[in-house]
Amino acid sequence: MSLLLASLLATTIVPTAVVPPSSIDPCAKFDHFTDRNLSYRRINATDLVELSDIGRSDSNESASPFSISPNGKSIAFLLRRANAQENQYCQRLMVAQMDGKGEPREIDRGGKFIRADFPLHNFTSLMSGYAKVITPRWSPDGKYIAFLKRSNGIDQVWVVAEDGETPAQNATAMPDNIDNFAWTAGGQSLVLATRPGIRLQAEAIAREARTGFLFGDRFAPDKAGRPIPTGPAEPVYHTATLATGDIRPSTPAEIELLVEDRPESVAPAARSYVKANSGAAAWLEPLHPRRLLSQSRLVMALLDGQKLHCEEPLCFGVRQIWWSVDGFTLYARQKTGWAGSQTALLRWRVGEPKPKRIMVTDDALVGCDLTHEELVCAREGSVRPRKLVAIDPDTGRERTIADPNPDFQLIKLGRAQRFHFTNAYGVESFADLVLPPDHKPGSKYPLIVVQYFSHGFLRGGTGDEFPIQLFAAKGFAVLSFARPDFAVEQITAETSTEFSRWLRKDWRDRRSVQSSLEMAVEKAVSTGAVDPNRMGISGFSDGTSTTQWALINSRLFKVAALGACCEDMYAYPLNAGPYFRNWTRELGYRFLEPGADDYWKPMSLALNADRIDTPILIQTGDSEYEIGLDVVDAFKRRGKAIELFVLENEPHFKYQPAHRLAIYERSTEWFQFWLMNQMNCDPAKSCQYGRWKVMRGAPKAEELRCDTNHDDHERAQFSVSTRSSSR
Numbered sequence: 001m002s003l004l005l006a007s008l009l010a011t012t013i014v015p016t017a018v019v020p021p022s023s024i025d026p027c028a029k030f031d032h033f034t035d036r037n038l039s040y041r042r043i044n045a046t047d048l049v050e051l052s053d054i055g056r057s058d059s060n061e062s063a064s065p066f067s068i069s070p071n072g073k074s075i076a077f078l079l080r081r082a083n084a085q086e087n088q089y090c091q092r093l094m095v096a097q098m099d100g101k102g103e104p105r106e107i108d109r110g111g112k113f114i115r116a117d118f119p120l121h122n123f124t125s126l127m128s129g130y131a132k133v134i135t136p137r138w139s140p141d142g143k144y145i146a147f148l149k150r151s152n153g154i155d156q157v158w159v160v161a162e163d164g165e166t167p168a169q170n171a172t173a174m175p176d177n178i179d180n181f182a183w184t185a186g187g188q189s190l191v192l193a194t195r196p197g198i199r200l201q202a203e204a205i206a207r208e209a210r211t212g213f214l215f216g217d218r219f220a221p222d223k224a225g226r227p228i229p230t231g232p233a234e235p236v237y238h239t240a241t242l243a244t245g246d247i248r249p250s251t252p253a254e255i256e257l258l259v260e261d262r263p264e265s266v267a268p269a270a271r272s273y274v275k276a277n278s279g280a281a282a283w284l285e286p287l288h289p290r291r292l293l294s295q296s297r298l299v300m301a302l303l304d305g306q307k308l309h310c311e312e313p314l315c316f317g318v319r320q321i322w323w324s325v326d327g328f329t330l331y332a333r334q335k336t337g338w339a340g341s342q343t344a345l346l347r348w349r350v351g352e353p354k355p356k357r358i359m360v361t362d363d364a365l366v367g368c369d370l371t372h373e374e375l376v377c378a379r380e381g382s383v384r385p386r387k388l389v390a391i392d393p394d395t396g397r398e399r400t401i402a403d404p405n406p407d408f409q410l411i412k413l414g415r416a417q418r419f420h421f422t423n424a425y426g427v428e429s430f431a432d433l434v435l436p437p438d439h440k441p442g443s444k445y446p447l448i449v450v451q452y453f454s455h456g457f458l459r460g461g462t463g464d465e466f467p468i469q470l471f472a473a474k475g476f477a478v479l480s481f482a483r484p485d486f487a488v489e490q491i492t493a494e495t496s497t498e499f500s501r502w503l504r505k506d507w508r509d510r511r512s513v514q515s516s517l518e519m520a521v522e523k524a525v526s527t528g529a530v531d532p533n534r535m536g537i538s539g540f541s542d543g544t545s546t547t548q549w550a551l552i553n554s555r556l557f558k559v560a561a562l563g564a565c566c567e568d569m570y571a572y573p574l575n576a577g578p579y580f581r582n583w584t585r586e587l588g589y590r591f592l593e594p595g596a597d598d599y600w601k602p603m604s605l606a607l608n609a610d611r612i613d614t615p616i617l618i619q620t621g622d623s624e625y626e627i628g629l630d631v632v633d634a635f636k637r638r639g640k641a642i643e644l645f646v647l648e649n650e651p652h653f654k655y656q657p658a659h660r661l662a663i664y665e666r667s668t669e670w671f672q673f674w675l676m677n678q679m680n681c682d683p684a685k686s687c688q689y690g691r692w693k694v695m696r697g698a699p700k701a702e703e704l705r706c707d708t709n710h711d712d713h714e715r716a717q718f719s720v721s722t723r724s725s726s727r
Contacts, residue, residue, distance in 0.1 A: 029090070280350065291492060339482065510546070
């Protein structure tokens with residue numbers, strides 16, 4: 001049998017077994033109440049994995065993850081909590097009082113984790129690993145709450161009574177996932193938005209399978225072994241009558257409940273159009289409409305036809321705007337401060353020449369909504385997980401509505417110190433240094449760099465792969481590094497292709513990021529708390545590219561861990577597919593052609609494997625591990641220290657709780673092994689350390705010692721008197 005035939009047969013006859021999903025309620029673990037003596041303790045990996053989330057687990061811009069009742073007295077939100085043991089999510093629909101009194105009430109539980117989808121390049125829809133933001137919606141009379149729930153493999157609208165006395169009911173039976181919905185004014189029907197074009201293309205591809213697929217731009221081997229639906233899938237609107245279940249096409253007036261309506265007089269490039277009860281309107285429009293990226297002016301249009309513009313830096317970075325109930329005050333939330341690292345609230349009263357800044361904070365405010373006289377937001381700080389708060393938009397005063405993680409205040413966390421600096425390319429940059437919670441002046445620690453956003457709660461970096469506070473609890477200094485972006489004013493490109501070419505010319509963007517990274521590390525070392533001879537770096541997605549560049553073009557780091565691998569010259573373009581390969585060539589990349597080696601020399605780990613001795617751990621999903629096989633092979637053939645773990649049924653952004661826990665623990669142990677000469681001496685870990693001990697450059701056996709500060713030890717030290725959940 002030829003090697004080719006043997007290889008092909010193996011891909012079709014490999015014996016497999018499927019572990020059936022657990023039938024245990026993933027919420028049951030969190031239902032019990034504990035009654036123990038109060039005490040502080042260190043954090044462990046499970047604490048971070050099982051953090052309760054409202055909305056996405058990061059602080060990126062998103063839809064509002066909550067909804068306020070028509071009378072303004074209650075707030076509804078979906079509370080999501082990972083259960084690593086069952087590898088599922090506990091999801092509970094909660095209702096809390098807006099005054100913050102009492103415990104939130106559970107009115108429904110269950111449903112599978114709903115992953116967000118997104119278009120990419122020519123592909124219509126790809127499934128991500130991060131959560132779709134579920135916004136519950138109150139009926140006009142406030143008696144019912146509608147929400148998206150995934151059951152039997154499809155996302156539909158369910159409805160439950162506000163008092164939670166009767167079980168939630170599936171209110172729709174659409175053949176496609178419901179993307180969005182709204183109540184009609186009378187509360188008798190729901191307007192639904194779906195994209196049947198995705199299903200229709202998928203069905204056509206399934207029929208095509210009988211005769212074989214022509215390989216081409218519909219393929220991306222790292223994502224699927226069959227064509228992927230391409231082109232736009234326009235939303236289609238239907239209205240479902242709740243009493244009868246009848247479904248009909250929506251009327252134009254009903255569609256307007258889900259689609260922004262704006263007058264023709266507003267510029268086509270304008271966004272965030274909002275109309276006040278007084279008849280005034282406001283929106284954002286770019287200062288340079290022809291450019292791909294531009295600062296925006298804030299526009300206020302009054303009833304008398306007068307238009308006021310704020311196009312000074314005070315108004316740059318606005319993300320959301322709202323009118324007050326009376327329609328005479330405009331409020332705005334903006335990203336501002338050094339390198340956009342802060343959040344601010346603006347107030348602009350009709351009759352005033354420009355807005356006034358009411359508050360500014362390093363915290364992230366997510367999914368805010370103005371209700372009555374308060375701005376309700378999900379707020380999180382660098383060492384404080386997300387909670388729901390109400391902010392007085394005229395004074396900035398705040399009060400807590402609901403804290404989904406009350407026990408977290410009893411965990412010792414390392415404090416964060418923020419650095420501001422300008423890199424060699426004139427780009428504002430920042431990073432946060434987190435030291436161990438028991439840090440004492442004069443102590444020095446090994447450093448781990450985590451990338452590549454540093455907004456909101458410092459959890460696990462982009463992708464939530466590398467647990468910052470767990471690293472700190474284990475005795476590391478952690479540098480949460482925010483990837484710098486060139487200022488909008490520096491960018492004059494009018495198309496995304498032109499912009500990408502500009503970034504990639506002579507690897508301009510990578511050099512700018514490296515400049516900021518080196519400055520951030522220098523700032524950390526200058527505190528006296530970091531040992532410059534024991535530094536490691538982690539990276540995921542763009543952070544992988546930053547790590548590649550740093551390992552090749554500097555000697556800062558002794559060890560690395562990656563959540564994906566790698567942006568390189570062979571496996572990367574082949575596995576991403578023809579469309580991606582041709583598109584990136586237009587941007588200036590050179591693949592599989594004369595001169596490609598010279599182009600890739602500053603970036604390619606495969607080309608530089610001979611001179612890189614940094615141990616590398618890779619933990620990546622089965623959807624994309626192939627793109628790093630050239631790098632893994634190049635290192636292994638040379639006897640270099642590299643290890644690849646493949647996580648089953650995972651996209652780029654991993655979502656399975658059991659995998660999250662394994663990634664956290666393995667990356668922590670990897671850095672402990674190489675930077676601290678420490679091991680987790682649990683016998684179950686013996687095979688892992690057996691592999692690592694024989695790697696090139698590994699600590700000598702007599703230098704290794706057990707980590708006595710592992711999770712079980714910490715749990716044994718802790719007792720606390722608090723309720724672990726609210727029902």
